[in-house]
Structures are given as C-alpha cells and as structure tokens.
Amino acid sequence: MRKETRDPHGAARLSVAPMMDWTDRHCRVLHRTISRRALLYTEMVTAPALVRGDARHLLRFDPVEHPVALQLGGSDPAELAAAARMGADEGYDEINLNVGCPSDRVQSGMIGAVLMRHPALVADCVAAMAAAVDVPVTVKCRIGVDDQDPLEVLPDFLETMKAAGVGRMTIHARKAWLQGLSPKENREVPPLDYPLVHRMKRAFPDLHLSVNGGVVSLQAVEEHLEAGMDGVMVGRAAYHQPMDILGDADRRVFGCDRPALAPVEVVLAMLPHIDRHLREGGRLAQVTRHMLGLFAGRPGARHWRRILSEGAHRPGADRRLVLDALSAVQGMAA
Numbered sequence: 272m273r274k275e276t277r278d279p280h281g282a283a284r285l286s287v288a289p290m291m292d293w294t295d296r297h298c299r300v301l302h303r304t305i306s307r308r309a310l311l312y313t314e315m316v317t318a319p320a321l322v323r324g325d326a327r328h329l330l331r332f333d334p335v336e337h338p339v340a341l342q343l344g345g346s347d348p349a350e351l352a353a354a355a356r357m358g359a360d361e362g363y364d365e366i367n368l369n370v371g372c373p374s375d376r377v378q379s380g381m382i383g384a385v386l387m388r389h390p391a392l393v394a395d396c397v398a399a400m401a402a403a404v405d406v407p408v409t410v411k412c413r414i415g416v417d418d419q420d421p422l423e424v425l426p427d428f429l430e431t432m433k434a435a436g437v438g439r440m441t442i443h444a445r446k447a448w449l450q451g452l453s454p455k456e457n458r459e460v461p462p463l464d465y466p467l468v469h470r471m472k473r474a475f476p477d478l479h480l481s482v483n484g485g486v487v488s489l490q491a492v493e494e495h496l497e498a499g500m501d502g503v504m505v506g507r508a509a510y511h512q513p514m515d516i517l518g519d520a521d522r523r524v525f526g527c528d529r530p531a532l533a534p535v536e537v538v539l540a541m542l543p544h545i546d547r548h549l550r551e552g553g554r555l556a557q558v559t560r561h562m563l564g565l566f567a568g569r570p571g572a573r574h575w576r577r578i579l580s581e582g583a584h585r586p587g588a589d590r591r592l593v594l595d596a597l598s599a600v601q602g603m604a605a
C-alpha cells in the first residue's frame with residue numbers, strides 16, 4: 272500500500288487518542304484550534320449503536336475538525352461495514368477499529384481488547400470495513416492481553432492485519448489485563464514496552480505504525496519519531512495539558528512555519544464556537560470543561576480552572592464568564 276493512502280493528510284505523525292466522554296466535538300474543536308495538523312480521533316462509537324440504535328447524532332462534527340477519524344467498536348463484519356459507511360458518508364477522513372479498550376461492558380459485546388484473541392475475526396471486520404469505504408481503515412490495539420506473550424501474538428496480529436489490507440495501526444504499548452483491573456488501572460498498571468513497539472516498526476517497514484501510551488511531552492513525541500516510529504498518539508497528556516503537547520506541534524512535528532498560539536489566543540479563538548453552541552441551546556460547561564487545562568503549569572492556572580468550573584454550570588453562563596476567567600489569569604501573569 273502506498274504511503275499516501277496510509278496517511279493521506281500526513282497527519283498521523285501526531286494524533287490525539289480516542290477518549291470516551293473526553294474527545295467529543297467540543298474537545299476536538301479546541302484541539303484543532305491549537306494544532307492545525309494533528310490527527311484527531313472521536314470517542315468510540317459502537318457499530319450496534321449506530322446501525323441498530325439511534326446514535327447518528329454521535330457522528331456530528333464541525334468541518335474545522337479535519338483531519339478527523341471516527342473510532343468504531345464492534346466485531347460483526349457486516350455491522351461494522353455499515354457503520355463505517357455511515358462515518359465515511361458523514362465525511363470522516365478515517366475509520367478506526369478499537370481493539371484496545373478493556374472495559375467489562377465492551378468485553379461482553381466482543382468489543383475492544385478482547386479481540387486481540389481473535390485476529391481472524393478482526394481481519395474479517397477490517398476487510399469488510401475497507402470494502403465499504405474509500406477512506407483508510409485503521410486499527411488501534413494493545414501488545415497483547417492477559418497471559419498472551421506479546422512477542423508472539425503482536426507480530427502475528429500485525430501480519431494478519433496487513434494481509435487484510437490495513438496500512439496504518441496504533442499500538443498502545445502495554446497489555447490489557449481483562450480480569451481484575453478497571454479500565455483506568457489498565458491504562459496505568461501493565462508495564463509499557465516501547466522497545467517492543469519500536470521493534471515491530473523495524474519488522475514491518477511498510478506498515479505505518481504509531482506508538483501510544485504514557486507519552487507526556489512533545490520531546491517524548493520527537494524521541495519516538497527519531498527512533499523510527501511513523502507516528503505517536505497522545506491521550507491523557509493532550510487532554511490535561513493541551514498547550515504542552517499540541518501548542519508547538521505544528522512547527523516541531525509537522526515542520527510548519529506557524530508560530531505557536533498563546534493560550535490566551537486559543538481562548539479568544541474558541542469564543543465563536545462557544546457563542547454558536549449556546550445559540551443552538553447548548554450549555555457553556557459542555558465546551559469549557561475541555562478548556563480547564565489550557566493554562567496548566569502557567570501562572571493563573573488555578574484561577575482559570577476555579578472560575579470556569581464554578582461558574583460554567585450556572586444558568587445563563589456565557590462568554591462573559593470565559594472573559595472574566597481570562598482577566599483573572601492575565602492579572603496573575605501581569
């Protein structure tokens with residue numbers, strides 16, 4: 272598969288991970304305001320919810336979000352193909368299959384990390400999805416689950432995905448333990464194995480591979496790229512400290528001339544989105560809850576968080592609260 276078809280926008284050098292309840296469309300508009308280039312993922316949407324349920328509204332996104340990837344959960348090839356088609360019709364730039372999420376709720380539906388045990392089924396799923404859409408179909412997986420030996424299962428899994436036509440994958444560099452750990456613990460307790468993921472990149476030179484897990488600085492992103500990875504996916508750090516991960520990414524990761532925006536400029540650039548959301552009947556907190564980390568590690572961060580978290584739920588709260596919080600931050604910085 273040619274490079275352009277694996278990563279047509281060149282955006283996968285740095286991506287923001289799919290995170291349930293976090294990377295909704297407001298969060299993605301914020302991240303897009305900070306970086307014009309990074310690839311953004313939706314929260315996981317399950318194929319049954321889309322195809323059998325009434326979840327079409329979950330596909331909504333703002334055109335400014337491009338390039339944006341829809342993450343699907345499921346294990347029924349026909350249903351995933353139908354869901355992928357709905358996503359592609361809606362305009363998503365990529366459809367991703369979740370083979371990494373360890374929660375009990377999704378395991379019972381054969382969704383997420385449990386599928387690491389069923390590579391042939393995953394191959395059927397991605398082949399059906401790829402046949403249904405023109406955009407890239409990608410996979411996000413773990414290095415293994417439970418007592419699997421990653422050294423054995425991961426190369427097999429990648430080989431099977433490659434044979435099924437997948438050109439790009441993201442590997443969360445730790446196992447998922449499906450019994451006894453909460454989803455949160457499964458993002459912290461199983462040890463990270465970056466050398467294994469780097470080794471997979473050397474073993475599969477024509478697969479576009481991104482590493483994920485525990486990356487908390489732009490410097491760490493650069494180090495993985497220098498070590499040969501095609502891309503790096505960042506989750507929690509991009510959410511909690513978006514300026515530190517995305518602020519200078521267009522220049523440092525994508526080689527653009529564009530100078531980094533200051534957090535204040537990001538806040539001002541978000542105001543039209545906030546106004547529009549409120550005009551449509553939405554609430555301020557639905558947007559500002561994703562903006563709490565904008566000043567993380569900078570003077571005034573505590574004031575910013577406090578003013579927004581205390582005020583944004585109040586009836587009638589609007590951009591004036593955001594500007595008040597901004598004045599408080601600027602007062603601190605002066």
Ligand SMILES: Cc1cc2nc3c(=O)[nH]c(=O)nc-3n(C[C@H](O)[C@H](O)[C@H](O)COP(=O)(O)O)c2cc1C
Pocket residue numbers: 288289290291292293314315342369370371372411443458483484485486504505506507508
């Ligand atoms: C709140 C939250 C929700 C998540 N939801 C998803 C999800 O829907 N799909 C998925 O593949 N991974 C999900 N993840 C896992 C992340 O995509 C990522 O793999 C994980 O957080 C490790 O990356 P990090 O150390 O950079 O955060 C979620 C993580 C968090 C913190």
